[in-house]
Amino acid sequence: MTPESSTGPTVRTVVVIGGGVAGLTAARDLLVRRPGTRVVVLDASDRVGGKLRRESVGGHLVDVGAEAMLAVRHEAVDLLAELADPSDVVSPTTTSARVWSRGALHALPRTRIGVPYADSDVLGLLTDEEAARMRAESPAPEVGSDISVGDYVASRLGDAVVDRLVEPLLGGVYAGRSRELSLRATMPAVWATATAGGSLLASPPVDPQAGATRPPFVGLRGGVGRLPELLAADVERRGGVIESGVVARGIERTPDGWSVLTGPTTQPRLVEADAVVVAVPPPAAARLLGPVAPGAASVVGGIEMASVAVITLAVPAAQVASWPGSGFLVPPVDGRGIKASTFSSAKWGWLAAEGADTAYVRASVGRAGENATLQRDDTDLVALAALEIAEAVGAPPLTVVDSHVQRWGGGLPQYTVGHVDRVARVRAALAEVPGIEVAGAAYDGVGIPAVIASARLAADATATHLERPAGRAGE
Template identity: 75%
Template sequence: MIVSTEPLEWRPRVIVIGGGIAGLTAARDLLVSMPRASVVLVDASDRVGGKVRREEIGGHLVDVGAEAMLAVRPEALDLVSGLADPADVVTPTTTSARVWSRDGLHPLPRTRIGVPFADSVVAGLLTTDEESRMRAETEAPDVGDDVSVADYIGGRLGSAVVDRLVEPLLGGVYAGESRRLSLRATMPAVWAIAQARGSLLAPPVVDPQAGTARPPFIGIAGGVGRLADLLAADIEQRGGVIESGTIVRGLERTQSGWSVLSGPTTQPRRLEADAVVVAVPPPAAARLLGPVSASASTALAEIEMASVAVITLAVPKAEVASWEGSGFLVPPVDGRGIKASTFSSAKWGWLAAEGDDTAYLRASVGRAGETASLQRDDAELVDLAVREISEAVGAPPLTLVDSHVQRWGGGLPQYTVGHVNRIARVSQAVSEVPGLEVAGAAYRGIGIPAVIASAHAAAAATTTHLRAVAARAGE
């Protein structure tokens, strides 16, 4: 619980740059812990939410960004529970996913982020020789400070495990390539095993006294995109100000704190603040931090970004009524255009009920370093999704009721080898600049719970700083 303890006569000014979930959460936290604070959130987009977004498709609002939140860690569930009706927190109707590979759909084996266990059923997805190689797990090498996912897992279990299991799972989360992604940053549970030189195939230890486990994922009735609306409404109810469509062009340190330059070059505006939270993607953060922390800026500029697109299809419900599971993943080694598909109406009961006779499907395209698929126009991407989803399930071509293509250009930071040390450099540099904090998907994880955690940390550090300033002023 966040409790306010600041002096009643004090009214600190904080500017939050960026209106994604990180910026919104940080702004709300600051208003909860310091109700008298003047908090202004400035965002360049037409609306807040970042990559958490809904659009009207087939007459209904549907998520075109994130549609689920990891619930095995508490941040997302706790935040939603504090903003929405408890009945609005929902769990998937089914999470039974498959892998479209070798011209067939195979059940997704039980894995640890794509790494199978000794009792996982991989026949069909892996050949007999590939499975034998997997089970002949090689000895654990020394991993040093970091190693790529593919180098480590492929070296121990064989390249087929990487190609057919790890790659499609990581591609869905990070839109990255396992041969460049950091094992330490993207798969901390596997990294811990690697450091201990344990077996990758060993099943996780289950505590019999742990009780009922959380569901792995949660959503929000009406769509995860509602989270941005709920946060924005709460911020404004608490007296915060949200300015959308406003570009921040510069940051400057002043004797009293900060000056934030915003607006077009023809009509510049300066906002004065006692503290600033920068919650924008790495390229924009690197640009803004250049004049105030060259070290942080340099480290952030090293973070590569991947572009992706989400294709949403509205189709007659009768055409997909017999389809099984929640969707499928596609290994890049199979050379398909899409990398995954989600049967959204089958996965979310609220969407099935709201859609009436219309069902919703999603497909995603785009991986780091891959540009060909994203160079297609929207109509071509829709045709690609319709063709490949139909082919995967062995169904006739789907009838479109409506469709939507959401492009996220440079939307996903790449956690390449050395990412943990890179972010440590950013954190150290930022800590040396009083009144400055950063938050977002680039730092401690790209999922919504991790982003929320980074925002909590930034807001808490900002609050601590401002109270120390007030204490010194009152001495």
């Protein structure tokens, strides 16, 4: 087994394990900051992108993972400005969502991730009694170092606010249960209010310039799945190497740095590196980190994962033309099979134009601890989505022209109570092992901007490490 080494004594090598947005962003950042660095991205999948993916449905490429990015954070918008044609960066045609609950669709009230304001119109979604309980906000309890979202919000505003508003919104983002998810990690703004003892119902101060030039969400013409494609092209243009279908099986110390083991056991291959960025989900990350950073690995390996599936339906455009808004959320308390639906062609003008007589709607299923729905086969999931979407909007049965089911097994990390402290322990443990960094959705946020931020943090730390003289790993 002959290790691969750098092309010359002055060339520093970084191996990035994982070809999702985190890994590709870290690789690109390193090449921007340190041109001439040998950067090798190893990705186990058949193509880069991770949870951002496009597939052909009804004759058109459409997103089967995330289809929008938060624009209220700057990371994704800034990256798009560097990579994409400005005309391809688009805003949703509508973001008017509803909640399917108690057998009817209700307008989604103005909320802070499900926590309504005092002037939010919640009647109908909540009963008169539940709304009165919400407005009779209880005093702030002590929160300690962390508390679950559901427990805290219920103690202040009542169980119904959690069941009908917080649960469907958090379920869409984290596929988790609000009474297990960390308030501090998932709702930092609400956490700040909680620690200050303020009112959850208080509206934020009005900033006359806020949102004036930036919508809350942004997308890409052709689909958000184009983002990793743009990243990969730029990595390769800058001299980086991307290898798909390559599984990293281990990380080992060497006298001068690190060695990443790949390939089958019968034909092992070593890639030598001065530094390694581990940008894969927690189970794989824990396995890789175990021999070299056991303290970090034990914490990372304890991060729970939830499985989800996205069902995309291509239907005759005429059948959905009158449907208002961009889709709806479904509280788990209502016992439906799907947890949300997006009217993609109504939401994205480019998709409506491209599809012409074909429109796209999608549904998502799967929450932490709920696996029964995901055990259905693809045909059943397509039938379930078509049935419940039509029932929600009061429409006749949908004519499904084409469909696609994308299963993301163990796809979403669960930010359970104590998550912020766990991530701090991971980074403290890695600080004792210079040259190894982690990035991805498991640490500082599951949204695309947060993942980009984690990648940039890892790239900065790696670049700083490379600026030191070459020497024994860990010194």
